[in-house]
Amino acid sequence: MIKMKDIRKTYPNGVQALNGITIDIDLGEFVYLVGQSGAGKSTFIKIIFGDEKATSGDVQVAGHDVVNMKRKEVPYLRRDIGVVFQDFKLLPTMTVYENVAFALEVVEETPKNIRKRVMEVLDQVGLKNKARFIPDELSGGEQQRVAIARAIANYPKLLIADEPTGNLDPDTSWEIMRILEEINGAGTTVIMATHSKEIVNTIKRRVIAIEGGMIVRDQHRGDYGYES
Amino acid sequence: MYVTSIEVTTAMKARTFKRHIREGLKNTWRNSWMTLASVGAVTTTLILVGAFLVLLLNINHIAENLEEDVEIKVLVDLTASETETASVGDELERLDNVKSVTFSTREEELERLVSGLGDEGDIFGLQDQENPLNDAYIIKLDDPTETVTMAQEIVTFDYVEDVNYGENFVQNLFDFNAYARNIGLILIVALLFTAIFLISNTIKITIFARRKEIEIMQLVGATKWFIRWPFFVEGMLLGVLGSVIPIGALIGGYYYLDQNMSAVQQFDFITLLPFSPFVWQISGVIILIGVVIGVWGSVMSVRKFLKI
Numbered sequence: 001m002i003k004m005k006d007i008r009k010t011y012p013n014g015v016q017a018l019n020g021i022t023i024d025i026d027l028g029e030f031v032y033l034v035g036q037s038g039a040g041k042s043t044f045i046k047i048i049f050g051d052e053k054a055t056s057g058d059v060q061v062a063g064h065d066v067v068n069m070k071r072k073e074v075p076y077l078r079r080d081i082g083v084v085f086q087d088f089k090l091l092p093t094m095t096v097y098e099n100v101a102f103a104l105e106v107v108e109e110t111p112k113n114i115r116k117r118v119m120e121v122l123d124q125v126g127l128k129n130k131a132r133f134i135p136d137e138l139s140g141g142e143q144q145r146v147a148i149a150r151a152i153a154n155y156p157k158l159l160i161a162d163e164p165t166g167n168l169d170p171d172t173s174w175e176i177m178r179i180l181e182e183i184n185g186a187g188t189t190v191i192m193a194t195h196s197k198e199i200v201n202t203i204k205r206r207v208i209a210i211e212g213g214m215i216v217r218d219q220h221r222g223d224y225g226y227e228s
Numbered sequence: 229m230y231v232t233s234i235e236v237t238t239a240m241k242a243r244t245f246k247r248h249i250r251e252g253l254k255n256t257w258r259n260s261w262m263t264l265a266s267v268g269a270v271t272t273t274l275i276l277v278g279a280f281l282v283l284l285l286n287i288n289h290i291a292e293n294l295e296e297d298v299e300i301k302v303l304v305d306l307t308a309s310e311t312e313t314a315s316v317g318d319e320l321e322r323l324d325n326v327k328s329v330t331f332s333t334r335e336e337e338l339e340r341l342v343s344g345l346g347d348e349g350d351i352f353g354l355q356d357q358e359n360p361l362n363d364a365y366i367i368k369l370d371d372p373t374e375t376v377t378m379a380q381e382i383v384t385f386d387y388v389e390d391v392n393y394g395e396n397f398v399q400n401l402f403d404f405n406a407y408a409r410n411i412g413l414i415l416i417v418a419l420l421f422t423a424i425f426l427i428s429n430t431i432k433i434t435i436f437a438r439r440k441e442i443e444i445m446q447l448v449g450a451t452k453w454f455i456r457w458p459f460f461v462e463g464m465l466l467g468v469l470g471s472v473i474p475i476g477a478l479i480g481g482y483y484y485l486d487q488n489m490s491a492v493q494q495f496d497f498i499t500l501l502p503f504s505p506f507v508w509q510i511s512g513v514i515i516l517i518g519v520v521i522g523v524w525g526s527v528m529s530v531r532k533f534l535k536i
Contacts, residue, residue, distance in 0.1 A: 078449035089444050093258065103448040108244050150448065 001027045001158060001189045002048060007057035009043050009213075017043035018054070019213040025191065027157065030184045032200050033193040034224055035210035041193045044210060045162055048191070049081050050074040062157050079107055082151030082159040082188075086166035088143045090135040096122070096146050097131040103153045121149040125179055141172030148179055152188070159183060161192040165199065177203060200224035244454075252461025255438075262433060263466065266525075270470025270518055273423035277416060278474045278514050282482065284412035285510075289501050291405035295372040298401075300379050301392040303362040308387040313363055316387050320365055325378065327368045337361040362389060373402050420517065428525035432532070442533050452534055459526045467522025468515060475511045482507050 002025040009018040017040045025031055033041050046052040048061055050069065059066040062080040069077065090099050097118055104114045122128045125145040135143050144164060151159055161180065165173035177199055184190045194200060200207060200223065207222030208215060217225065256263050302320065304313050320329050332340075338359050369378060375398050379391045445455050486503045 072452065075446070075449045075451045075454075078447065083447055089440070089447065091441055091444060102444070105247060106445060106448050106450040106454060108241055110243070154449070 001025050001029070001062060002191075003058075003060040005058040007047065007054045007059060009040075009047065009052065010055045017213055018047075020057075021210075021213070021215055023208065023215060023218065025189060027189055028184070028187050030181070030190045030205040031192070032205055032207045032222075032224075033191060033210065034195075034200060034207060034226065035216075036226070037195075039210045040213040041210055042162065043213075045160055045191070045193060048158075049083055049160060050077045075106075079154055080156055080158065082148075082154065082156040084144070084147050084151050084159070084161040084164050086163040088135070088140075088147045088167075090143055090146055090150075092135055094134070095131065096127060096133050096135070096138070099135070099146055100150045100153055103150045107154060117153055118149075121153050122146075124152070124182070125149045139172070140168050141175055144168065144172075144176055145179065148176070148183070152183055156188065158189045158191070161190065163193055163195060165194065165196055170198070173199065197224035197226065245457075248454075248457035249461050251458035252465060255458055256462050256465050259437070262437070263469075265433075266466045266522075267470045269426040270423065270467060270522065271473045273419055273426065273521075274471050274474035274514050274518055275477060277419050277423070277517060278478050278510060280412060280416050280419065281510055281513065282478065284409070284416070285506070286500055287405075287408045287412070290499070291401070291408070293499065294401055295405070298369075298372045298375055298393065298398055300367050300369070300375060300382065302365040302367065302382055302385075303389045303391070304364065305387045305389045306362055308363075312387045316385060317365055319385055320367055320382070323378070323382075325370050325374055327370045330366045332364045332366060334359050334361045334363050337364055373406075375402075420521070423517075424521045424525060428528045432529035436533075439533050442530075446534075455534065456527065456530055459530045460523060463522035463524070463526030464519050465522070466526075467518035467520070470522070471515045471518035474514050474518075478510055478514065479507055 002023070004021055004023045007018055007021040008016070010016050021040075021044065033044065035041050043052060047054050047059060047066065050066060054067050057067065061077065064073070064077045064080070066077065091102070094102070100118045100121060101114050104117060109117070119128060119131070122131055125148055127142060127145055127149065130138060130142065135146065138146070144167075148159075148161075148164075159180070164180070165176050168176065173196065180190055180192065181203065204221040207217065207219050207225070209217035209219075209222075209225060302316065304316055308316070317329060317331055320326060338361050341361070369375060375393055379393050382388060383391045442455055482503060486500060489500050
């Protein structure tokens, strides 16, 4: 699913965010990405979905050669990847339904299929009855579920979640984790950056720890490993 | 694999096209305050541009009419023989820039003078005296602005006694026309730039408010053109909406002007361009300018937020 070879990233201001990362992530894996703020987690994620370009090295994501990719090819990479953020990134003027349908309109799906698929994914995250609400009328956890529904609407092979529970209380966080596990169980690769020691230590999965732009630990069924 | 999908999306599906139009209309409605501001900016500028266009084109029209009337009268020497007179005519015909050469005998010249004087001409009894006038050639030029130089050249010909072309009047007329045209043109160009600046600024604000929307569209894999199209439609719509009032004002105003000018008969040398098709042509130009600056403004401002 993801093959990275000696990825380095130096920002124009001279900051070396990644200093040679080599890693393989297989289809269907569930991976936690841990490390302190500024360790390079975000850059790692941004390189995977084409938001930043690596300075050197080689990255293959879902069959796309991300490093040598032209800018106009980036949208097609994004269609194979679902992304979820800490701040949900929902459009406040659109209803829940419209927010999810958006991702399908972009790939020019037929209206009939859009209707069907939107209700399907909303059902999957348990928000079928809130389709007509706008994001402000929902709780934080519900908003994140809408964001997840949007991210998986296109049947992505890879779901990236950048601190998806960062803004949520513990109970809601577990709910989000249950949904992510379900998605992973259906065969989708999930990469989740997190600061939650509790989650990582409870739901044991592969843990990749990044420090100073390098992988310092890659452990199956690993621990969080930091004091939080 | 995705090279083929790029090709597929280049030929836009009708459904997607409809979606862009719907989305553009919806956005225009949703951001009604910004729409109002943009339309206001377009309206103001188009009214000014329209007024200047009408003024400029009419000045041009009047100037052309006056220039049309400019002719050079070449007076042939009184002592010239018939063949010598004819040779002057041949020489004039050979000149570049000459549209027509008309010969007028001294008798015809006298007749014209007498009839020009009306009843008084008969009183003087000019016909009865010896004719003091010259044979003359009346020439019109393809490019009347060359009148002065042409006249200066012709006066040096053999058997040419003098040339008449209303020296001062002609030079002043041409100077004035050239000034009017240039100043008008500069003003219109300046106005257009102001308009584009105003519109791209307003649209920039509306887009700035929607940068989150653009960011999310990019996140879920929208292509650049997919994002651009609704803004394109919106810019176009702003341009069209902004040209409604200017066109109304133009039609009403010009109709009023047309009616009242034709009532004032003593200035028959000042004729306005006829209401139709002039008004429709200018309306077309106004809509076109509106659409172009609307689209240009929105494309310029959306570009800033399209990073990928």
